[in-house]
Amino acid sequence: MPKRKWDDDGPLATGKKFSLMDGKVDVLEGLVMHKEVISEEFEEELIAFVQTQCERGRSGELKKPTYLRASGERSQGNQREAIMYGGFFDFNRARPGKRGLVPPFPAILERLVDHLVAKNYLPSGVRPDSCIINRYDRGDCIPPHVDHSSYYRPISTLSLLGEEPMLVGSRFRTVKSCTWAPICGKSISLPRRSLLVLGGNSANIAKHCISSCSGQRISITLRKQPPPDWKPDATELVGKGGKRSMQGKDESRVGGVINIGSGAMLKRKSLSGSAKRRKKMMTAQVGRLVQVNDVKQDSPNSHNDTKNGSGRVEVSNGKVSEKQARRNARRLERKQQAVDALKKC
Ligand SMILES: O=C(O)CCC(=O)C(=O)O
Ligand SMILES: [Fe+2]
Secondary structure (H helix, E strand, C coil): CCEEECCCCCEEECCEECCCEECCEECCCCEEEECCCCCHHHHHHHHHHHHHHHHHHHCCCCCCCCEEEECCHHHCCCCCEEEEECCCEECCCCEECCCCCCCCCCHHHHHHHHHHHHCCCCCHHHCCCEEEEEEECCCCCEEEECCCCCCCCCEEEEEECCCEEEEEEEEEEEEECCEEEEEEEEEEEECCCCEEEECHHHHHCCEEEECCCCCCEEEEEEECCCCCCCCCCHHHHCCCCCCCCCCCCCCCEECCEECECCCCCCCCCCCCHHHHHHHHHHHHHHHHHHHHHHHHHHCCCCCCCCCCCCCCCCEECCEECHHHHHHHHHHHHHHHHHHHHHCCC
16 A cells, blocks of 8 residues: 655555645645545444434433534534544533543444554554544534644544535635535545545644535544643633634534533533633733734724724723723624635635
């Protein structure tokens, strides 16, 4: 089998590579597609395993957060089911969650990982220890997102049961609920038994999504978790929980409530004492940073302490209030996003 190098982890199996320049950046660098990575028999076995676990989940035998199902108004008709092993992914906060909340890998998933590593589809140095199985029905989707940066790269997705396209790129537009089109991105078909490996820019810069499925599909997403002592960066605690933009964030985070879960949406947990302290500190720091940026970008007349060019900055004693500065920064960010969104790559 022809080999290629993946960072310093040794030779990996070659697959189809992709490239798409957005300005000077190849946003699909590091994306590799491997076809027929498992046998039809193994696919059957995996499908049977997933179907059984989903049935157990639906009947209440498999509890949250191991089994989750999108529901409620915010799911927009999307009823995707998810099962987690090895590591809990906190959909509500869009990052790895507390350890020990979901079961370890069952034997069949260990076998799958052994196989993918042995065949050099995945680097042995980044052996996945967490898994999200997504089961899509016709009409289900996963919105554009970047997998949390704390997971080691590459991450990979094995497709089973049905073939659907995944959009990977730096900019998408929403066509309608559960449907996106790339402005700067590619549509990559994911045949049954294929493994899509997202590394480099394709994992860190590009977003990926699956629009409303044409039929049933199962995906097994494998990732290596950050070390057990990993803590979210304090910047992630800034702002009101759940107010972050969906674009580039996790798929199931909308307005601070989980939209994949059974019945009632999960409520955000209150922050621990140390998290509250870090948040307070970061909020103050960001306030200061925003002030500086604000003066530079939005306030050419900042010497005028009543009004800047946009006429929106409140200044007292020569200082922009933190609240107003943050509002201005968000406004600028939105403006920039709107401009960027229109630019084709
Ligand atoms: O279903 C897929 O292939 C993608 C799943 C995914 O992106 C994820 O779980 O983060
Ligand atoms: Fe993902």
